[in-house]
Every structure is written in C-alpha cells, then in structure tokens.
Amino acid sequence: MQWSLVIPVKALARAKSRLTDAAGDAVRPGLALAFAQDTVAAALDCPEVRDVAVVTDDPLAGRELSALGALILADEPAGGLNAALAHGAAAVRFRRPGAAVAALNADLPALRPAELERVLRAAGEFPRSFLADAAGIGTTLLAAGPGRELGPAFGVDSRRRHLASGAVELAPGAVDSVRQDVDTGADLRAALALGAGARTVAAVGALPLRALSSGCGY
Numbered sequence: 001m002q003w004s005l006v007i008p009v010k011a012l013a014r015a016k017s018r019l020t021d022a023a024g025d026a027v028r029p030g031l032a033l034a035f036a037q038d039t040v041a042a043a044l045d046c047p048e049v050r051d052v053a054v055v056t057d058d059p060l061a062g063r064e065l066s067a068l069g070a071l072i073l074a075d076e077p078a079g080g081l082n083a084a085l086a087h088g089a090a091a092v093r094f095r096r097p098g099a100a101v102a103a104l105n106a107d108l109p110a111l112r113p114a115e116l117e118r119v120l121r122a123a124g125e126f127p128r129s130f131l132a133d134a135a136g137i138g139t140t141l142l143a144a145g146p147g148r149e150l151g152p153a154f155g156v157d158s159r160r161r162h163l164a165s166g167a168v169e170l171a172p173g174a175v176d177s178v179r180q181d182v183d184t185g186a187d188l189r190a191a192l193a194l195g196a197g198a199r200t201v202a203a204v205g206a207l208p209l210r211a212l213s214s215g216c217g218y
C-alpha cells in the first residue's frame with residue numbers, strides 16, 4: 001500500500017523551544033528547519049510513500065520543503081498541531097478520497113527510508129495504528145488506512161491517548177530512526193549517534209561545542 005504523509009511544521013521562530021538550552025534563539029530555527037528537511041527528504045525516498053504534504057505557515061520552511069518535492073498546505077485552522085493534521089488529512093483526501101494517510105512528525109532527523117518502509121508496511125495491516133516515540137510516551141507516526149479517520153491526538157502522553165482511541169500500537173523491529181524525535185539536547189545526541197541527515201549534521205556544526213556536551217542541562 002502506498003501512503004500519503006502529512007508532516008506538520010510549526011513556525012520556525014517558535015519551534016523546538018525545549019532545545020533552548022542546547023541551541024540559542026539565533027540557531028534554533030535553522031536547526032528546526034534542518035530536522036524538517038532531513039525528515040521530508042527521507043520520507044520522499046521511501047518506496048511506500050506516494051506523496052508528502054507539509055502543513056506550515058512558515059515561508060522559509062514552505063519554500064525549502066516544496067523544493068524537496070513536498071506539497072505545502074496552509075496551517076489551518078490555526079488551532080495547533082492536531083487541528084493542522086486533521087486539516088492536512090482532509091486536504092489529501094479531498095484530492096484523493098481513497099488515500100491511506102499517515103501523520104509523521106518533522107523532528108526525525110535520523111529518519112531512514114528503509115525503516116519508515118517497515119513501519120508503513122506494518123501499518124498496512126491495520127485500519128488505524130501508531131508508532132510510539134523513543135521515550136515511550138509520545139507518538140511519531142499515526143496511520144489511517146483508506147476510509148478511516150486519522151483522529152490525531154498528538155501532544156504530551158499521546159501514546160496513551162492513541163491507544164485509548166483504538167489505534168493499534170505497531171511494534172516492528174529495527175525502526176529506531178522513526179522513533180527518535182528530537183525535543184531536547186539528549187534527543188539530539190541520540191539522533192546524531194543513530195546517524196542524522198546531512199542538513200542536520202551541517203546545522204549542528206554551527207552550534208557552540210558546549211551545546212552538545214552532556215552537561216547542557218538535559
């Protein structure tokens with residue numbers, strides 16, 4: 001089954017606030033953009049992915065992610081992450097009513113196409129399913145097969161909410177790169193250890209050395 005991915009990207013100036021100690025205001029927007037670029041590029045390289053729609057109002061993110069091949073949708077109705085995802089899924093299905101749709105976070109800089117392929121193949125077995133994040137508390141991917149509502153409930157403790165909503169928790173092996181979202185300096189070190197994409201590696205190269213030491217407060 002081929003999937004349409006919906007990837008939400010918050011305005012870069014406000015994104016990744018939990019990385020503030022590791023990366024100050026001057027570099028954090030560039031880091032958030034690099035995460036999104038590496039996520040979208042890897043997603044578009046995955047054979048199970050038909051297309052990628054990015055929901056964002058950020059002009060720079062829109063230009064850069066469009067250049068990679070993503071369709072850019074307005075961040076409507078300006079009601080936060082879950083409203084943006086519901087809007088994105090509806091827009092995808094307006095164009096192709098039978099689409100299988102999956103929401104994927106934009107902060108997966110180590111994402112590998114082959115690992116995303118394993119997750120999406122597993123998702124194809126269920127009407128609605130999700131993948132928990134590396135911390136085991138959140139969600140990095142929520143999938144809805146043809147004819148099923150996405151029903152996004154991302155945010156703090158979303159693993160529990162997605163389970164309670166009836167979505168099946170996926171447990172494919174060897175998909176660390178799909179689980180490794182980056183919220184903190186420790187997450188960023190973990191993503192770099194897995195092997196982050198080229199844009200993230202370049203953006204991290206611009207950080208002061210202390211940002212990635214384990215004494216940065218995380």
Ligand SMILES: Nc1nc2c(ncn2[C@@H]2O[C@H](COP(=O)(O)OP(=O)(O)OP(=O)(O)O)[C@@H](O)[C@H]2O)c(=O)[nH]1
Nearest residue numbers: 008009010015016017018055080081084105106107
């Ligand atoms: N389009 C859109 N995307 C959002 C919004 N809020 C969060 N996101 C995206 O949702 C995904 C998960 O975001 P979070 O990690 O919860 O938030 P964040 O802003 O990136 O990081 P924090 O500021 O540290 O919470 C990322 O891809 C964000 O860019 C929103 O209001 N609109």
Ligand SMILES: C=C(OP(=O)(O)O)C(=O)O
Nearest residue numbers: 138139154155158181183
């Ligand atoms: C939005 C989520 O991600 P984060 O852990 O980045 O807040 C989530 O896990 O539902």
